[in-house]
Amino acid sequence: MTDSAPQVDDGLRTVTVEPASSSTGRPGSSSAVPRLSETAWVNRAQDGDASAFEQLVRTYEGELFRLAYRMLGDRGEAEDAVQETFVVVWRQLPTLVDPQAFRAWIYHIATRRCLNVLQRRSRQRTDVTRSDDFEAETRTQAPLHDRGEGPEAAAQTTAVRQSLEQVLATLPPEQRACWVLYELHDLTYPEIAFAIGVPLSTVRGRIARARQNLAKGMAPWR
Amino acid sequence: MALANSTTRLGCGREIDEVWANADAPPNAHELECPDCQAARASLTELKTATHDLRSRDQEDPNLRLSADLVSKITSIARAEVRRGRRIPLRPGPADGEDADLTVSEQAVATVIRHTCDQQPDIEARRCSVEIADDATDPDTEAVAIRAHLRISVAASTTSPGRIDDLRQLIIAAVQDQVGVTAQIVDIDVEDVHDA
Numbered sequence: 001m002t003d004s005a006p007q008v009d010d011g012l013r014t015v016t017v018e019p020a021s022s023s024t025g026r027p028g029s030s031s032a033v034p035r036l037s038e039t040a041w042v043n044r045a046q047d048g049d050a051s052a053f054e055q056l057v058r059t060y061e062g063e064l065f066r067l068a069y070r071m072l073g074d075r076g077e078a079e080d081a082v083q084e085t086f087v088v089v090w091r092q093l094p095t096l097v098d099p100q101a102f103r104a105w106i107y108h109i110a111t112r113r114c115l116n117v118l119q120r121r122s123r124q125r126t127d128v129t130r131s132d133d134f135e136a137e138t139r140t141q142a143p144l145h146d147r148g149e150g151p152e153a154a155a156q157t158t159a160v161r162q163s164l165e166q167v168l169a170t171l172p173p174e175q176r177a178c179w180v181l182y183e184l185h186d187l188t189y190p191e192i193a194f195a196i197g198v199p200l201s202t203v204r205g206r207i208a209r210a211r212q213n214l215a216k217g218m219a220p221w222r
Numbered sequence: 223m224a225l226a227n228s229t230t231r232l233g234c235g236r237e238i239d240e241v242w243a244n245a246d247a248p249p250n251a252h253e254l255e256c257p258d259c260q261a262a263r264a265s266l267t268e269l270k271t272a273t274h275d276l277r278s279r280d281q282e283d284p285n286l287r288l289s290a291d292l293v294s295k296i297t298s299i300a301r302a303e304v305r306r307g308r309r310i311p312l313r314p315g316p317a318d319g320e321d322a323d324l325t326v327s328e329q330a331v332a333t334v335i336r337h338t339c340d341q342q343p344d345i346e347a348r349r350c351s352v353e354i355a356d357d358a359t360d361p362d363t364e365a366v367a368i369r370a371h372l373r374i375s376v377a378a379s380t381t382s383p384g385r386i387d388d389l390r391q392l393i394i395a396a397v398q399d400q401v402g403v404t405a406q407i408v409d410i411d412v413e414d415v416h417d418a
Contacts, residue, residue: 037346039375039414040346040347040375044347044349048305049333050300050301057300061288062286079288083296086296087300090299090303161272161275161276164272184277184280204239208230211266
């Protein structure tokens with residue numbers, strides 16, 4: 001008998017124990033989700049537990065989307081990149097030797113995907129990070145930490161941040177990737193070297209050049 | 223700030239990383255005198271502030287995450303491709319006998335085992351594999367016999383020497399009750415210790 005007989009599952013008690021219908025890990029039933037270490041969730045997903053994979057998706061979707069959005073500057077492309085990343089993660093999870101390396105591993109997959117998208121992108125679209133979509137979202141609401149500042153100080157803070165966003169979008173992709181991973185996602189230099197597939201010294205150089213270019217590029221807004 | 227082209231070295235010879243590393247501290251003797259370093263400090267301090275601001279804002283922005291629909295789509299793809307493993311017969315007998323269609327997936331049995339562990343506050347189930355035992359039928363009950371291999375982490379506060387044996391008995395009972403097969407061998411490896 002093979003997996004090609006789902007009606008047997010439905011007709012037997014297995015329907016009560018398959019991961020998809022288990023009381024653990026269903027979306028929205030957070031009270032039933034056990035508190036486990038990430039290693040445990042990764043191990044379970046490696047064994048084919050879709051509920052455990054769902055937990056990992058929920059844990060990482062936000063930060064991977066922010067990475068993809070800062071790299072690609074386009075919501076649709078960022079969503080595609082993150083979706084493709086998770087599908088690759090699910091399919092390749094059994095090959096992950098060290099579950100504690102999960103975070104660095106998914107950042108590797110996501111970053112490579114973003115860099116591939118940027119490589120394929122036509123020259124006309126290289127400044128897409130300033131798209132209307134992006135501008136609209138960044139202006140919809142004042143950041144929480146601006147509250148309490150005077151209007152002039154808040155406007156100044158917003159202007160400086162927006163200048164950073166704009167200069168960041170003009171950096172070469174590999175430089176931008178290193179800077180974003182280090183400054184916005186707390187990856188270490190060795191993790192970034194693994195994520196991008198370059199030596200540690202290259203990561204160090206790219207981050208230094210990114211800081212230099214950002215500081216120089218922001219000068220006209222001061 | 224005066225920067226030599228294509229390097230990260232300032233006009234005065236210092237690396238920009240050195241200035242960055244000291245940007246939160248008061249200027250040192252060199253920086254008090256050097257116009258290159260003073261200009262670099264000013265722009266890098268502003269960059270630091272803007273970086274912190276961008277980071278906080280991105281993390282707080284509810285728009286900068288996947289939509290619920292897309293999260294559901296991703297998990298649906300995963301469930302459609304779920305690896306359930308081989309089928310374990312629920313009744314002993316020949317593969318072409320009348321009960322041959324009554325099977326359960328290895329994945330389903332593993333789920334029962336993990337769920338049993340989840341009900342123990344001091345046990346964290348990790349990898350779990352299930353296969354038909356060498357003696358495919360339990361001689362006492364004539365039920366199908368399986369062998370499970372489970373790796374767990376135990377809470378550091380757990381001191382009972384019989385804890386693993388207790389867990390094994392709970393697993394055997396749960397598999398019998400919920401699946402109807404006999405967990406003839408349950409290998410349990412404690413691979414880690416965690417804070418409860």
